[in-house]
Amino acid sequence: MGRLVGGVVLLALALFVFVGFLRTSDPFALRTLFALFIAAGLPAAGGSFLLARHFGVGRRIEGRREELRRDTLEAEILTMAGRHGGRLTAVEVAGELAVPTTLAEELLNELMAREMAEIEITDSGLLVYTFHDVRHLSEKETARGLLEP
Known part of the structure; x- marks a missing residue:
């Protein structure tokens, strides 16, 4: 006031x-x-x-800045997934992007919620995030039209 x-x-x-x-x-x-x-x-x-x-002009700008930061981190995660065969763990993401593990898990879970990743678990209990589209990028050269036989 x-x-x-x-x-x-x-x-x-x-x-x-x-x-x-x-x-x-x-x-x-x-x-x-x-x-x-x-x-x-x-x-x-x-x-x-x-x-x-x-x-609240400053808050809107700060909110947009945080949104841009998260978008950038998600793009980096997708790039990392391409280098790691479409499979990542939260520890790998945290280590390579220099962010806390909790933030890495949060970002990976957001990608999973948007159906860009699926979660798998190893016998020892390690959570592995699998990026289906990234794993199959090599198949894009063989793509054909939807109506082609």
Whole structure:
């Protein structure tokens, strides 16, 4: 609430000073423009910044940044899967991407939920994520149309 009130007050102050600027005898003199910049421009910029923070502009940008980071990590996982024959473990992903194992498991589980990977388990209990499409990329040269015999 403080950001909202502060932003509105600063913008009102900037508007008040700007109206006063319009009443000066020589509004386009260099010193008048400089004074306008300091007296009205800085409060207007500060007020705009406070209002933007109040309405969550920074949070949306940060959310988009986190989404882009996750997308990049998922792309790296798919690239890794191609190098490892379409099979990965969370430990391999964590080690190669330098992320915590919990994050690696979370990303792999998201890929599994989107049906890009399947989970298998070894006799010793190791979870292996298998990427069907990646494992069969070598077959893409033999692809044919859906209606071809």
